Amino acid sequence: MLNSRxxxxxxxVLPFLLACQGGxxxxxxxxxxxxxxxxxxxxxxxxFWSVLTNGVYDAADELAVRVDYQAITTFDLVAMSQMIDAxxxxxxxxxxxxxxxxxxxxxxxxxxxxxxxxxxSINSGDHAFAELGxxxxxxxxxxxxxxxxxxxxxxxxxxxxxxxxxxxxxxxxDLRCEGMIEAVExxxxxxxxxxxxxxxxxxxxxxxxxxxxxxxxxxxxxALGTTGAEPALGALEDAGRLGxxxxxxxxxxxxxxxxxxxxxxxxxxxxxxYLQGYLPVVILAKYLETGxxxxxxxxxxxxxxxxxxENVEEVVSLTARGLR
Numbered sequence: 222m223l224n225s226r227x228x229x230x231x232x233x234v235l236p237f238l239l240a241c242q243g244g245x246x247x248x249x250x251x252x253x254x255x256x257x258x259x260x261x262x263x264x265x266x267x268x269f270w271s272v273l274t275n276g277v278y279d280a281a282d283e284l285a286v287r288v289d290y291q292a293i294t295t296f297d298l299v300a301m302s303q304m305i306d307a308x309x310x311x312x313x314x315x316x317x318x319x320x321x322x323x324x325x326x327x328x329x330x331x332x333x334x335x336x337x338x339x340x341x342s343i344n345s346g347d348h349a350f351a352e353l354g355x356x357x358x359x360x361x362x363x364x365x366x367x368x369x370x371x372x373x374x375x376x377x378x379x380x381x382x383x384x385x386x387x388x389x390x391x392x393x394x395d396l397r398c399e400g401m402i403e404a405v406e407x408x409x410x411x412x413x414x415x416x417x418x419x420x421x422x423x424x425x426x427x428x429x430x431x432x433x434x435x436x437x438x439x440x441x442x443x444a445l446g447t448t449g450a451e452p453a454l455g456a457l458e459d460a461g462r463l464g465x466x467x468x469x470x471x472x473x474x475x476x477x478x479x480x481x482x483x484x485x486x487x488x489x490x491x492x493x494x495y496l497q498g499y500l501p502v503v504i505l506a507k508y509l510e511t512g513x514x515x516x517x518x519x520x521x522x523x524x525x526x527x528x529x530x531e532n533v534e535e536v537v538s539l540t541a542r543g544l545r
Contacts, residue, residue: 255286257505258308259317259498261344262301262391264292268447268474269494273344275543276498277317284506289313295420296388298325305329315339315505320346320353321391327353339508341501344494345393347520356508357516359500361492361524363393367400369525370443370469370490371412377487379441379467380410383432385449387419394445397471401443410441419448426452426459433460444470447477450489454480473528473540481533491536492524495544 259277263270274290281288291308293301298321306329308316316333320326320342327349333340334354342350342358350358367384374382382405384398402412415432417425429452433439442457444450450470457463463485470477471490480486500521508514515521528536539545 255314255506255509257281257286257288257315257317257502258311258313259288259290259501260301260304260308261290261292261319262296262298262321263319263344264294269472272540272543272545273494273498276495276500277502278498280499280502284502286502286506288502296321296391298322302326302329305333309333309336309338313338314509315341317341317343317501317505318346319344320349321388321393323349323353323392330355339505341504343497343501344492345391348392348396350520351518356514357501357504358520359497359504359523360520362520362522363396364400366471366490366492366525367397367443368404369400369527370397370471370488371401371404372408373488373527374441374443374467374469375405375408375410377467381436381438382410382412382441382443383415383429383439384412385415385417385425385429385442385444385453387417387425387444387446387449389414389416397443397445417449417452419446422448422452425449426455429453429456430459433457433462433466439466441467442469444468446470447472447474450477450480450486454485457485473536473545475537475540478528478533478537478540481528481530482537484530487529489528490524491526491528491545493526493545494523496523 277288291304309332316338330353340355342355344360347358347360347362384401386394388394398414405412417428442453444453453468457466467487469488473489477489481489536545
């Protein structure tokens with residue numbers, strides 16, 4: 222195999238992509254030996270990004286292309302732009318990038334496009350990929366996902382809520398809060414944004430606990446990732462308010478899914494990040510071979526899907542295999 226990683230698995234993806242995939246690694250379709258570079262703002266060791274990385278390497282193995290995965294170790298977008306610049310200088314056949322802030326990363330991405338390197342964006346950047354000259358974007362429409370999360374919490378009875386943002390300045394996460402706020406305020410509720418630090422879970426727990434103590438009327442929380450959800454669960458348990466305050470989150474870990482199963486977490490929003498890793502590799506390979514690009518100029522959505530107590534069991538086994 223050309224690529225190695227912790228988990229290798231094959232899954233079905235969008236029918237039109239499978240229809241054009243052609244031969245496997247041993248066939249002529251893999252003969253060009255393309256090399257792609259993936260640069261993201263999330264390290265592979267993070268549970269979310271490790272699943273995305275599984276998708277990257279599974280597609281690379283199936284298509285017999287080489288992929289170099291790179292990621293910043295902290296949320297430092299200047300360092301990420303330098304990684305993209307270095308990737309462009311290496312002359313890859315294609316580039317995959319996440320775009321948490323198009324203002325900082327835009328010049329480096331445009332430089333890749335100007336150099337004739339096809340670029341696909343993933344995960345974050347659905348609002349900006351077209352203006353950057355990127356071929357396609359694969360990910361979740363973040364504002365819409367936040368809107369739907371806020372709608373669901375309000376419909377379930379929450380009125381005074383927190384949006385727990387573990388990475389303020391990541392435009393995609395900010396859009397999630399904006400969507401939530403619009404939905405909740407339109408329905409007559411209120412939302413307060415609570416910044417926390419994804420690298421400091423105990424501090425996050427204390428911040429959430431402090432917000433709960435300061436305002437006993439808080440009855441809903443939307444965490445923008447599991448690094449906010451897990452401290453929120455701890456804070457609610459400490460306060461004796463598990464199940465009393467409706468808690469939803471983006472993304473999933475085994476502990477998050479167990480909380481959904483137990484009913485202490487109302488829902489998890491699944492953006493199906495395996496597909497965010499898998500599909501761009503297929504898109505780039507097929508673009509280089511055929512000149513065809515899916516999406517029609519629109520982002521290719523991988524979510525949101527809501528995981529609740531009603532459907533959590535079907536997701537648990539796939540999460541254990543690194544596919545969800």
